Amino acid sequence: MTVTTTAGYGSMSDSWAHRALLQRSKPRCIHNILGRAFSLPQKNTDAMIFRRQENLNSDPVVLPQDSDPAPEQVLKFDIAVTVQEFGKVVLLGRKVLLVVEDDTAVETADNLSQCMHTMLDKVTRDVFDSSVASISCLNGTNGNAITELTQTDVNRAIAYLDINNTEKMTPTIDGSSRFGTGPVESAFWVTAHVALKPDIRALDAFLPTAQYGSQEAVLQAEFGATDEARWLTSTLVKVSSANPPVYNNTFVGANAFGYVGIDDVSTEMILKPLGFNDYLNRFQSMGFTAWFAAGILDDSHIVTLLSTKAAA
Amino acid sequence: MSDLFLGQSCSEAFTFQSAAAAHTFTFNFQPDKVVFNNLTGWTSTAGKLPISTWFRDQTTAAHAYQQKVIDSAAAQSFNFVDLSSNGFTVADTDGGQSTSKCTISAATQADPCVITHSTFTFQTNQIVRITDLGSDMPTARGMDQLNNNRYRVVVLSSTTISLKDPITGEPIDSTAFTAYVSGGRLTLETHVLALNHPQVTPYSNTNPYDPNAFQYDPISYQLTAGTGVMGTDNDLFFIESYKFGQITALGDLA
Numbered sequence: 001m002t003v004t005t006t007a008g009y010g011s012m013s014d015s016w017a018h019r020a021l022l023q024r025s026k027p028r029c030i031h032n033i034l035g036r037a038f039s040l041p042q043k044n045t046d047a048m049i050f051r052r053q054e055n056l057n058s059d060p061v062v063l064p065q066d067s068d069p070a071p072e073q074v075l076k077f078d079i080a081v082t083v084q085e086f087g088k089v090v091l092l093g094r095k096v097l098l099v100v101e102d103d104t105a106v107e108t109a110d111n112l113s114q115c116m117h118t119m120l121d122k123v124t125r126d127v128f129d130s131s132v133a134s135i136s137c138l139n140g141t142n143g144n145a146i147t148e149l150t151q152t153d154v155n156r157a158i159a160y161l162d163i164n165n166t167e168k169m170t171p172t173i174d175g176s177s178r179f180g181t182g183p184v185e186s187a188f189w190v191t192a193h194v195a196l197k198p199d200i201r202a203l204d205a206f207l208p209t210a211q212y213g214s215q216e217a218v219l220q221a222e223f224g225a226t227d228e229a230r231w232l233t234s235t236l237v238k239v240s241s242a243n244p245p246v247y248n249n250t251f252v253g254a255n256a257f258g259y260v261g262i263d264d265v266s267t268e269m270i271l272k273p274l275g276f277n278d279y280l281n282r283f284q285s286m287g288f289t290a291w292f293a294a295g296i297l298d299d300s301h302i303v304t305l306l307s308t309k310a311a312a
Numbered sequence: 313m314s315d316l317f318l319g320q321s322c323s324e325a326f327t328f329q330s331a332a333a334a335h336t337f338t339f340n341f342q343p344d345k346v347v348f349n350n351l352t353g354w355t356s357t358a359g360k361l362p363i364s365t366w367f368r369d370q371t372t373a374a375h376a377y378q379q380k381v382i383d384s385a386a387a388q389s390f391n392f393v394d395l396s397s398n399g400f401t402v403a404d405t406d407g408g409q410s411t412s413k414c415t416i417s418a419a420t421q422a423d424p425c426v427i428t429h430s431t432f433t434f435q436t437n438q439i440v441r442i443t444d445l446g447s448d449m450p451t452a453r454g455m456d457q458l459n460n461n462r463y464r465v466v467v468l469s470s471t472t473i474s475l476k477d478p479i480t481g482e483p484i485d486s487t488a489f490t491a492y493v494s495g496g497r498l499t500l501e502t503h504v505l506a507l508n509h510p511q512v513t514p515y516s517n518t519n520p521y522d523p524n525a526f527q528y529d530p531i532s533y534q535l536t537a538g539t540g541v542m543g544t545d546n547d548l549f550f551i552e553s554y555k556f557g558q559i560t561a562l563g564d565l566a
Contacts, residue, residue, distance in 0.1 A: 002558070054479060075479060077439075081526045123409075123528055130409035131526070133441045133499040138449040156448060160460055295526035299441055299462075299501045 003283060005093040009100065017101040026114055028221040028234040029121035031128065034189050035294065036258040040083060048260050050079040050297055081260050081295035086119055088112065089287030094274055108286055109271065116267060116288045121236055124259060124294040128250050128304065129238040131296050135160065137307040146246055148310035149196065151204040157251045157305040158228050161188055164300035166253030170230060175213040183213050187230040192249045193237040197223060199310050200231050249305040256302035262291040321557035330547040336403050336536040343553040344368045346535060352547040358382060364541045366400040376400050398540035407531040416496030419455045424474040424483030429498050436467045439478055439501040454493035462501055
């Protein structure tokens, strides 16, 4: 932890300083928007248990006239998720606030907010990476053991979700009379790395968002659709450090995963004025805490398709 | 100034009795300097190594120095020796979510079906999902009947499990399944044990299962002290660990 002072964050007064800070690059947080939100009540516990019953055996049973069928035991899955506290703090020195031309504190608050969302998105991203069943792209031609994306491999991922009776995440987007547009099928979401955009665009069934029949339901991070998949791209999506790097393309259906907080204190931006912990009111703290955990609720409804990039 | 802020500068200490073997110590913060004081070696006996000191970000992890008694007659004569081997090794962990996956390298056509996998610690009765097998790919990988299905596992070793039906618990007879060729992945399903695993009772001292809750591991700051530091069995040690509020690089003062 280091105090922000004018030694590192000084005045711009030897030039004419534009008061507005330039736009920071902001990665798109696409993981948590696909999950179900849950909240623990305060003054209880840090752990939440989710329960899911297993389907009863539905093989047809013809009842005899003289007896009842053997009872079947109800079976369940219990899934445990423990919330943890994440956070970050920044200390601003008084001299920064007094002499620096820009609105440092306001921009830092915005920076912290972005940091929090990105941090929690990375937690969910890491849960995906560690816990979701994966299949490899094998039908490409780039010569790697795990190949580039192909429509055949995308269809294998869709088949995994279909065979597990996964519900779609989005309704059909109707076609319109506008030239060059078309309808979009009811679909699963896919989270993919921005580096794979050319590979996604090369898929047989790719339809860019610009050609959707309606733009109302298009998400900011959405790149396009292929049959029953709508693709979200972000730099936050997991990519391995292997050579060549392996990218996670995670197909998400309804009720696949969730995230848990604690009541209305789940996330908190804490801004303390100058003098929060010093004699002469020379330091101000700004930070956030977030009680958070993400968990896979049903592995049947989420699958990661591993791919590398297409040969250049 | 820096000490006004909690967490900016930290110190902590530990005591222990050495087992003479290398040991990994975990700190509550990322230390900048750690001093191992061998209180038993704090004598005038020549050859003893009463102090071993480690600094973070040295050129090599093993680079540290020790004070060595070199002259028992003088009783106060020490020298510095460089710990070039069996010294300190940074053993920090990255944190994050522990992986729940491993890869398959063999599957038997037998009753029960036995899977050989990369090293992974399963618990008997956990549920796994098998993927990336089958024939809908350029080179068939075999064991189509197992692909995309869930199974209950019986741990045979750190690299082998046998499969049971997740609901009935019946062993999976793969005698007539397509022969295994290559590939395949095992994923621990939603961190649960078998369906309807035993409940924890209020009167039970022990947890009958490890629920494997989804949890994000924090970064840990660890330092492994080698045998060159740990002295001999039963030596008494006092460790001092410091994190400085600020380290100012003053550069070349020439």
